[in-house]
Amino acid sequence: MPTRLGTKIIVFTDIHFTAENRAGRPDPDASLASGIAHVNHYHSDADLVVFSGDLTHHGDAASYAKLKARLADLKLPYHLLIGNHDNRDTFRAAFPDAAGDPNGFVQAVIDLPGARLITLDTLFAPPYDYPAAHAGTLCGARLAWLEDQLATPSAKPTVIIMHHPPHDTGFEAMDSIKLRNGPAFYDALARHAPVRHLVCGHIHRTISGSHRGLPFSIFKSTVGQMPMLFEGTNTAVENDEPAAYGIVFINGDGVLAHTEDYALNPLTTPA
Numbered sequence: 001m002p003t004r005l006g007t008k009i010i011v012f013t014d015i016h017f018t019a020e021n022r023a024g025r026p027d028p029d030a031s032l033a034s035g036i037a038h039v040n041h042y043h044s045d046a047d048l049v050v051f052s053g054d055l056t057h058h059g060d061a062a063s064y065a066k067l068k069a070r071l072a073d074l075k076l077p078y079h080l081l082i083g084n085h086d087n088r089d090t091f092r093a094a095f096p097d098a099a100g101d102p103n104g105f106v107q108a109v110i111d112l113p114g115a116r117l118i119t120l121d122t123l124f125a126p127p128y129d130y131p132a133a134h135a136g137t138l139c140g141a142r143l144a145w146l147e148d149q150l151a152t153p154s155a156k157p158t159v160i161i162m163h164h165p166p167h168d169t170g171f172e173a174m175d176s177i178k179l180r181n182g183p184a185f186y187d188a189l190a191r192h193a194p195v196r197h198l199v200c201g202h203i204h205r206t207i208s209g210s211h212r213g214l215p216f217s218i219f220k221s222t223v224g225q226m227p228m229l230f231e232g233t234n235t236a237v238e239n240d241e242p243a244a245y246g247i248v249f250i251n252g253d254g255v256l257a258h259t260e261d262y263a264l265n266p267l268t269t270p271a
């Protein structure tokens with residue numbers, strides 16, 4: 001049930017699980033394990049934990065299996081989205097119960113007691129043809145499904161969660177692989193009752209603002225962050241700023257979005 005501040009959502013994004021650790025990079029499993037322990041300890045009152053895409057780095061079965069094993073530690077319900085580093089079919093094989101739309105896309109409506117979440121599948125694949133497939137898209141079928149959901153009246157505030165930001169964020173490299181058809185997304189929203197907030201991942205950096213009147217929050221990764229380099233073409237550049245997750249409250253008046261750099265605030269008592 002909603003907390004004093006409203007419906008409470010924890011957001012992990014870009015956890016990039018790998019079967020084997022990448023040289024010189026943080027261990028995704030260890031990072032998420034400490035994040036899950038942190039959430040279990042400090043946010044046991046949350047309504048839901050959302051993982052907003054790039055669940056794995058290579059989209060392979062072994063990485064999804066490792067993630068599934070780690071998620072067993074989470075004492076709260078969770079919901080998974082996919083991103084450009086994921087593989088839709090391999091994800092579905094690992095998580096056959098994951099919610100999806102009638103067309104097979106990994107997108108869903110989550111009707112919580114105090115909020116309606118709409119999660120979108122922005123994976124621009126198949127074909128898994130990189131680097132083009134690192135950009136995001138909402139094809140006609142996905143946009144039509146979104147419009148169907150928005151056309152269904154809800155007395156609850158609506159928040160959309162998807163991996164790719166549908167607008168520029170200021171990082172030249174990442175803006176080259178944003179949602180390819182952001183204007184179509186915003187045009188669809190404009191035909192319906194207002195959406196309260198948009199939550200994204202993909203950038204590996206805490207960013208907030210608004211675009212065409214819709215406020216948004218983007219959260220950090222658990223395994224490496226985007227340096228403050230606005231110019232450049234390297235989409236894989238990362239620094240070692242600490243892992244983080246987002247905390248989002250949704251209530252009748254609005255949305256609060258916090259970010260917790262949990263590696264800077266380790267558990268001081270046993271989880």
Ligand SMILES: [Fe+2]
Nearest residue numbers: 014054202204
């Ligand atoms: Fe990512």
